[in-house]
Amino acid sequence: MFSLKSALAKPFAKHVSKSVQKWANNPIETQETVFQELISSATSTQFGKDHDFISINSHAEFIKRVPVRDYEDLKPYVERVVAGEEDILWKGKPIYFAKTSGTTSGAKYIPITKESMPTHIEAARNAILMYIAETGNSKFVDGKMIFLQGSPILEESHGIQLGRLSGIVAHFVPKYLQKNRMPSWETNCIDDWETKVNAIVEETLPENMTVISGIPSWVQMYFEKIQEKTGKKVGDVFKNFNLFIFGGVNYEPYRAKFESLIGRKVDSIELFPASEGFFAFQDKQNEKGMLLQLKSGIFYEFIKADEFFNENPKRITIKEVEIGVNYVLIISTNAGLWAYNVGDTVEFTSLKPYRIIVSGRIKHFISAFGEHVIGKEVEQALQEAVKGTNIQVTEFTVAPLINPEQDLPYHEWFIEFDNEPSNLEEFSNKIDASLQVQNSYYFDLIKGKVLQPLKITQIKKNGFQEYMKSIGKLGGQNKIARLSNDRKIADIFENQKLIK
Known part of the structure; x- marks a missing residue:
């Protein structure tokens, strides 16, 4: 026609x-x-x-x-x-x-x-x-x-x-x-x-x-x-x-x-x-x-x-x-x-x-869904969640999970605790609430059900050290990336059985 x-x-x-x-x-x-x-x-x-x-x-x-x-x-x-x-x-x-x-x-x-x-x-x-x-x-x-x-x-x-x-x-x-x-x-x-x-x-x-x-x-x-x-x-x-x-x-x-x-x-x-x-x-x-x-x-x-x-x-x-x-x-x-x-x-x-x-x-960031979450925001969210508690975090990093087997995608937080929370879900909800307050894009994605609230995966004791050693960056001025826009670090955690 x-x-x-x-x-x-x-x-x-x-x-x-x-x-x-x-x-x-x-x-x-x-x-x-x-x-x-x-x-x-x-x-x-x-x-x-x-x-x-x-x-x-x-x-x-x-x-x-x-x-x-x-x-x-x-x-x-x-x-x-x-x-x-x-x-x-x-x-x-x-x-x-x-x-x-x-x-x-x-x-x-x-x-x-x-x-x-x-x-x-x-x-x-x-x-x-x-x-x-x-x-x-x-x-x-x-x-x-x-x-x-x-x-x-x-x-x-x-x-x-x-x-x-x-x-x-x-x-x-x-x-x-x-x-x-x-x-x-x-x-x-x-x-x-x-x-x-x-x-x-x-x-x-x-x-x-x-x-x-x-x-x-x-x-x-x-x-x-x-x-x-x-x-x-x-x-x-x-x-x-x-x-x-x-x-x-x-x-x-x-x-x-x-x-x-x-x-x-x-x-x-x-x-x-x-x-x-x-x-x-x-x-x-x-x-x-x-x-x-x-x-x-x-x-x-x-x-x-x-x-x-x-x-x-x-x-x-x-x-x-x-x-x-x-x-x-x-x-x-x-x-x-x-x-x-x-x-x-x-x-x-x-x-x-x-x-x-x-x-x-x-700077390090996560924007797998257009949320533009930056290092300062995740650090502040975690800081607010542990304030006034006896929870102690050794190290952490965050990565997006774009295609979970079930339900919506989410941010996966890999945390190694020195003293872990008695209620992990309540702890993760506190972090998520802080992120939503700080970042309007993240808030919109959670509210709009494009993302579900973050989930925490625990890393075993000294797991981050083992990770840094495996990539040849243990000690010195080397730091763990707080945020990744991919699953490279997460995959290493899983492959090396560093998850608790």
């Missing part, structure tokens, strides 16, 4: 592909232009005045005047913007704040400006169009597309709207996709995740679903509910489903499970979006890595991860990066973030064009 929308998508995709290739093939010049535009646009802002932007015309001068900052360092400026002041980090006021989970002081408010918002939308659109240009597959544009995302209901403060990034983006779905887009607005506004997914299942089952998009852990829950309700593979329920779009976490741990749930392989597109900017998307099906977005109002700097905590680590641009080196990603953007440490680490898989993979976080 002839479809005008599908037919028009192909020439549009070719046009966009040529446009993307133009800047991708001129990377150094493209980034230099972005840099100069950012500096000149912010010269009259408070940040620009404080850092003498008017005298900056090179990266070397930028390094001298603008130190690398994380959110906590930038917070005094952000608080003034949140209070409604203008021309602080960027000209005027932001149009949105993307509200995210903070690491040390509650919620973070990441500004999104009228200049930066279109780059989020354009990159997501271009990812799909580049796929069409490469594969020639455009039939999916005639079917229904689902985007599993946060609630689009926004708050307002001092004339600036705030909410989760995915909820903000929901307001910008192009008109030509509105009829194809699912779930309905009403369903998308449901707060409780389990209720929301059940409603999405009911809405989508009768439809011709062709594209499904979301964080893998959430999509897996959706797939499992479809299978429970129908007794069929997802690929048999949605016969024309042939494109999965994902981001936020590593897909590889989920791939085998997904293919089992779907019943066949489907093409996928990986994205690297964040509240701070849309950094990269997969532009080729058979190439490793995602195309770094060099013309999206973002100027990139990189610091080698193994030098990051040195007193004065070297900051480089894309001109100097090498393939296979682990770099901390530093950004300056048209939303008013300057030499900002996002916290992510990346590796380049290609320099012509510049493609990256996300290699992790500069």
